[in-house]
Each structure stands twice: as structure tokens, then as C-alpha cells.
Amino acid sequence: MTPKAIDRDQPGTLQDYVDALTKITTHEERFTVRVTNSDGTSTWVTQRHHTRSLPLIHQLEAAIYTTTAESGARAGFESKPSARLDALDTLTRIEAGTLDWLKRLDLKSPVTLTPSGPIFDLCQAVQRAAANAGAPMLRDVRSWWITARTTTGWDSPAWRPRATCPLCAKKGGLRIRLDAQTAHCNECGEVWDHTTIGLLADHIRAENDTPEAEVG
Template identity: 35%
Template sequence: MTTHTRPPTDARTSRTARITDRIEDLLEPMTTVGTQWVALDALGYLADLGYGPKVRLAPTAHTVVHPPLVEQLARDAGGSTAGTSSSTGHESRPPGSLDAADTLRTMRRQSRWWVTRAFSADSTRLPADLRLIASRAHELDDDDLRYLDRDVLGWWSHARITTTWATAPMKPNVPCMVCAQVGGLQVVIEPLAAICRRCGSAWDAATIGVLGEHVRLATAAMLDEPRVARRTPSRARDEGLPRILTGLVYESAAGE
């Protein structure tokens, strides 16, 4: 595969920046800030420190630093993290994950191909391969850059959804629009992304509207079928679920 530099265009610049940002997401720790309620006494001290009776609850910012997504995948694929010294809250995830192992395996295989075939470099460890790809993506021609963007979207989306422990992904029980298999679609709201576990397809905020329309049409066609249906919780809609993905989410009698 030929690699060479091209004069930057808006599309190339945007695509290259997106590749770099997503690889950075895979390799760098992520910080989230939430609200935690604590008990304070009349003087404003934490009540559980013994400075007085618990008189009121007050919100306080709670900062959590999560390991890089690649590190989270490796931990999940290797087994339980219980008992490790970490303050990230990641220890509560289930031991061992086939999805994490599959995501890592795909990422390693595809990144090795890009490093050795597209950039004619030596493949080493996954983080180093990903950094090389991010630093040299601008050398690719337009077609190859588009293919790399698609692969990186797959790595990022699968890693994001596989390592989501706070809120489980939504799983619309409809056929995937790419492979037509049921039971593989998974959607998360923050950040907005969707994947198919069956064929590996991925969607981001820019393309998920197409998937949403497919889900809407598929669920509408299933209205007369003998399935158990429930409304998507209003809380999910309030938290930013795209309107096109709201409505009926089907579950089979087997609880898929």
C-alpha cells in the first residue's frame, strides 16, 4: 500500500483529527466528574469525622480517574480486578470478558496490519502500534485514510461499549442492518455510539441516525408479532437518547 502526504483538505483534516482523538481515547486515562452527596454538620465538616451530628446533606464534586480503555480491556479479558490497588471503581466489573478479549484481538490484528502493511514498520506492543498509526495517519491517501477511519471507529466504539460499567448498553432486539443477525446490536448514550457484536459494525454520532431509522422500521414491522415489548424508560430519553432511537425496545421471551 502506497503512503504519501497530500495537501490537507477539510475532509482529510477532520478525518485525521478524528482518528487521532479516538486513539488518544484508547490510550489515555479518562477523568469523569460526578456529584456525590455527603453529610455535613452545622460547621460544614463531614459529619462522619466526628465533628457533630449529621444535620444536612450537601452535593460535592466527585472525580474519578479511569484507566485507559486498552488497559481496561486487558484487565477485563484477563479476569477479575478485585483486590488490586486502584481507586478507579473499575474493580466491580465481572471477572473475565469474552467481549473484551474479542475486542482486543481484533484491535491487535487490524493495527498490526496497518503498521506493517500501510506504514512498512515493525509491529510491537499494541499501545506503540496505535501511537504510530495516529502519528502517521496523515501520510495515507484518501481511500486508505477512509478505511483507517472506519477501523479506528470500530476499535473505539467496541472499547467504549465493552468497558461501560455504570450503565448497561441498550440492546434493541432487531436484526443488524449490516449482517441481518439478531441479538448483536448495542447502544450507549455517552458517548453516543453503537456496535454489532455479530459482525463488528460500528456507528458514531454522525452515522447513528441511519441505524436509528433501521431500528424504527424493524420494530414497527414487529408490532404484530407475539413478542414481549416494553417502552424505553423515560430516563433514557431524558439523558439524551436520540429521538429516532426511542420507542419500543423488544426483548424475546428468553430474555435476550
């Protein structure tokens, strides 16, 4: 099956969010290059570069398993394993939320048969729940996408500012991916995307400009 092409940075519909979470997708980036013609003149030509992305749920799983495999070779609980706890937390939230939707919709949980026995298929579960719930599930699926998008990225881990969450006021829970323009709070589950991350940035700047005693 050909991977679906979606806007990797901002899906547009419920199905786009579901596909980004559960299917291989492609992303197209356009760039221009200058080509020299035979008469010595040059022409700017637009070209396209396509990249494939694994389902975000699989990326979360890979991050957890990679950490488990590496942990025996590490002297202590260092930054990468600590960051991967965020992946486990994100995956747990998606699974719990999906199971809740399946229960509300009176749908069975899908399983995949493996040599070790049947296992819960989270990707299929998200697809099944969204197909039956429709628009009312958009808010949750969008939240899962933002959180997964912020958490994934082994080579570019989420930034953890020393600031409070503007919603729950707890410090240490914010996770921000500047390249993806997404953020979430590990404490309360609030999320921000490219349309709202500016508000979060203003909050962080305001706290950093305020004396520590006044921040509380």
C-alpha cells in the same frame, strides 16, 4: 505527564481517537451553582469538574482479567462474564487491525519487557501505526474507539436489543451504549456514533413495530 484533555464523548481528530484508546485522558464537565452573597443576594457561578479516564485498551484488558478472576466463584456463565467476551472480541479486533497496519507500513511490532519476558504492547503499536499511516487510518481507529467505548463500562453494560443489524441482517449482535451514544455489531463490525445512532434507532423501532413474521 499530564493527561490530555479531550472530548470523551466525541474525539475530534485522529490523534484524539488514538489518545483515547492508548493514554490517560481528562474530561471537563461544566455545571452551575448558586452562591449566596453577604448582602443576601445570590449569584450563579460556573464551576468545572474534571475526571480522568484510563486508556480504553486498558479498560478492555481490565474487564477481561476481572472476569477471569471472578469466574471461579460463579456457578455458571452469567451475564457479566458473557458481556466480557465482548471485551475480548473488541481487543482482538483492535490487535488484528493494528498488526495489519504495521505489516502494510513495514513497521516492527513494539514490545515491552516484563519479568515474564517481552510482550506485545498494543497501545504503543496503535500509536506507531497511526503516526506513520496518518489520515488513511482514521476510519479504522474511529471504529475501534466506538467499539471500545460501547463495550467498556462494568456498571453500565451495553444494551443488546432483540433486533437485526441493518447492515448484515443478523440478529443478536448489536451492542448499544445509550449514555455514550455509540453502538456496534459484533457480527459484521459496523459501528455508529452520535451522528448516526439515530438511524440505528429508527431501524430498531421499525422492526419492533413490524409483526415478527414480516421481520423474517
